[in-house]
Amino acid sequence: MELIISQILNAVMLACTYTLVGIGFSLFFGAMDIVVFCLGDVAIAGAFAIMALSTVMGVYASLSGILPAPISGIIVVFIGACFTAGLVTLMYRAVIVPFEGKNINASLLSTIAAGIVIRELIGLFYPEGRNPHAFPQLLPAGLIGDNVLLSWRNIIIIAITFIMVMLLYWFVNRTKTGLSIQAISQNKEAAIMVGINWHRIIVITFLIGGFLLGIGGFLTASYFNSLRFDMGAMYGLKGFCVAVVGGLGSIYGAIVGGLLIAFVEVFVTAFIPGGTAYSSVAAFLIVVLFILFKPEGILGEKTVEKV
């Protein structure tokens, strides 16, 4: 029983790390009908930025001198998330805008290539970039009470994900800009005709998505306690899988998809002998099955192909 509960908790944690990047994929796909393949690398770049701020550049240490530790932690993470927001907007300008309205294969390849470039630049220019790094612990360690299962770190990761999703929900459904994003994702031409500034909304979408990605990268690095320059490739791929399983374009789908993929991975690892090696295989197989037999995902809307 203990084992199962700890595995469930494990899966929920993993789902949290997947969900934010999955939401990123859904958000951009909804707004632009485009899949930005370098999101995982952008998120990991954000984690590297946070790590740089806390270790190499010593921002965290100097902030801690004047402010209480949690607040300086929040500031550092916030700066890191702003960095990814900027980075993803840069990606939009550099590798998406040139291919707007052309064959999707071009933007598909260019975003994959951009992911490689980000990854390799980190590997080349971050000090000791190609070695794994221990991620600085900005989240408090220690257990809650005597319970072995609940540590502060786990609770905070789940709480941050929850808060982010709630904020996004509020933003998308309650603010004018958020409603414009929805309008664009449903019908771009109509949205432009009623006077929505399409370009501005797209940039805002990228900023918000990028911010979420930064938080996602931070949570992932905190969860695994380590950071590698090439983590982003797999992380981004899993995020895309999560978005597809949940329903590409649906924000809540990313949550459901994240849970499904994470549960499959964790349970294959835990309960199948020698399963560790095959947890990713199982996750990818599920995605392939989804694409073949339920391409609209769990929560996505079925579209009839227009002839």
Added chain:
Amino acid sequence: MMGVLRTERVSIDFGGLRAVDNLDFQIGDEIVGLIGPNGSGKTTFLNIISGIYKPTRGRVYFNGEDITSLPPHMIRAKGIARTFQTNRLCLNLSILDNMLLGLYCQQQTTWWQAIFMSSSSSREIKLGIEKSLAILAHFNPALITRAYEPVMTIPLIDRRRIEIARAVVGDPRLVLLDEPTAGLNSEETNQMINDIAKIRRRSSQISIIIIEHDMTVISRITERVVCLNAGQKIAEGTFSEVARNELVRTAYLGG
């Protein structure tokens, strides 16, 4: 008169919407016009005949054979060719390549013949080119000199001609034309009417179903008209009969 194509109580539902409703239709050696207001199910009906949509209920018979559940490529092989409402040529390919695509269903070369018996493959293509150029000359001789140009450099009226030529070149028994004059001016429309008449002049063994909003086209080339509204057939007969029909007037004027 032997029926070429016959549908029996064909219906199709999209979600809750019934786009075509219990439609009985038949065509012999003739040109039939299919008219009706926007959204009345005309194009959907053509899509059912050509196999792109499977009807929810009902059957489609072609030359007495049930083709309801056949995929589009087999329906084309049986002898039903079509054009599309928005001109859908392969823009990157040359005029000639588009025409050869129309002959695809008549050619036999398989991939291994293409690799290992290239002479028979190129002989087949050569025959295809001759036939394609002959048909192009029939429609607009000027197109022959441009046969190796990509279609995207060709003006709209000629693109429509090429699309019709592509449908006709493979000697189909039935041709479905979806709004061949949409986007053309009146001069071009006249030319298009002549072009369609040319198809029948070339071979009376070609039946045509034509969807049109332009009633001059319908009145000048069709022998029979069927009017649809909300997926149902509301009138049938010669153009003047249908034009006088009260239901048709209401449907068009939105009464």
Added chain:
Amino acid sequence: MGNKIYRYSLAGLSTLGICMALYVCLSSALLVALIVIALAIVILSVGERKNVIDKVYRLIGDNKALNLGIIALFILLLPFLVQGNNYLLHIAIMAGIFSIVALGLNFQIGGIGQINFAPAAFYGMGAYTSAFLSVKMGLSPWLGTLCGLLMAIVLGVVVGFPALKARGYYLSLVTIALQIIFTLMIVNSPWIGGPNGIPGIPSYQIGGFSFRTPVALGGIQLPYQVNFLYLVYILLALFALAANRLYNSRVGLAWNAIEQDPIVAACQGINLTNTQLLAFCLGAAYAGIAGAIYGHYTSFIGVENFDFSQSLIFICMVILGGTDNVPGVVLGAVLLTMIDEKLRDFSGYRLLMYGIVLIIILIIRPKGLLPKRIRVYQQKDRSEYSSHSAVVTGGSR
């Protein structure tokens, strides 16, 4: 008459020029190679603007026999040109092997317009099948290669099947997933060496003559690579010929029609299922045989030769060379292989280079060095038809 001789020698000279440029790229340092390539790109773009390229194409097309002869002679003499330098010969062999894979991948990317992210899996399937059978089962390498080809085709069906249902992003995810599953399965299968790979793969033999023995040709002692060089380039010639014939046949046309508009293609009588699967299976066959040869040539294969980044490199080759243009694809593969090998000294920058090169090509020259061309059927009476706009212009949709 004089004009004819003039055109004849001009055609020969241009082919010779291309061969020499490739030779300079092969034998000189990275910087020189890059300058040659940059020059070639400038000449290509200027030539296109002035419609010279079309004339060159026609010139080369009209004197096919001469030009093929020059290329054959060039490859035949290559071992002597590089004075038996086995490293340069190795690069040339790898260029040939990768060209075969790229030609196969082109059936999917250039033909039906679907980017397959798993060509390295096809390539690896051929290599692992053949290596496993010949090392562990003692099967003849020739038979092993045949089995590798067949297993690659099986994998081609597995990857191609989703392509029937999914397009665009979904298909890319499926093929990426299958590629990663392939790599993970190899790493986790100790019976095929797992992460350690398969060492000691035997070489091909003909009547007791092992391909791994050096040969003396014309009084010069040449390394064993020569055997493989000729083997690989004979195969490449055959495969390129087959690819060219397919392109000019109704099959290639059907692939292009599917790329442009699957529904229209189906309404012209094209069987979408068979035709698309064919593109994947033929591509897999090309990659499978190339992989098998690679294994028997290097005598060692490891999973890192068949992972996702290798797939991306294959895709880069096709995109750089020019989709659906057989000489273009081969050119792209040869150029990238040479640059790649010259970057060995800067191995840390290798993937970064591929990423940047891909983005730059996609922005500056999305159709590759030699763009796809309009099919020209009748060589003889082609002059009747104007073909001044033979290059496809504009977007692909």
